[in-house]
Amino acid sequence: MTTDPAFQAAQRLEIAVEKLVGAIEGRLAAMQAAAAQAAADSVPRAEVAALSARLDAAMAQLRQALMGQDNEDEG
Numbered sequence: 001m002t003t004d005p006a007f008q009a010a011q012r013l014e015i016a017v018e019k020l021v022g023a024i025e026g027r028l029a030a031m032q033a034a035a036a037q038a039a040a041d042s043v044p045r046a047e048v049a050a051l052s053a054r055l056d057a058a059m060a061q062l063r064q065a066l067m068g069q070d071n072e073d074e075g
Helices: 005-041 045-074
Strands: none
Touching: none
16 A cells, blocks of 8 residues: 555545445435336326316216306295
């Protein structure tokens, strides 16, 4: 082992860079796995649109039923 301070500093720097690269690779892999899981868990837009349309129709029917009931109560 050398006693040259510049060489020792360069070795420590190289070790630190290797650790940093490992940490970055681990974080990137975790982010990719999370993104893949999120994509697998997501609902297709067409299904959301169809459900939204059904909900809108059900709400319209409910409004009509309630308005009809109000008119019957008044009459």
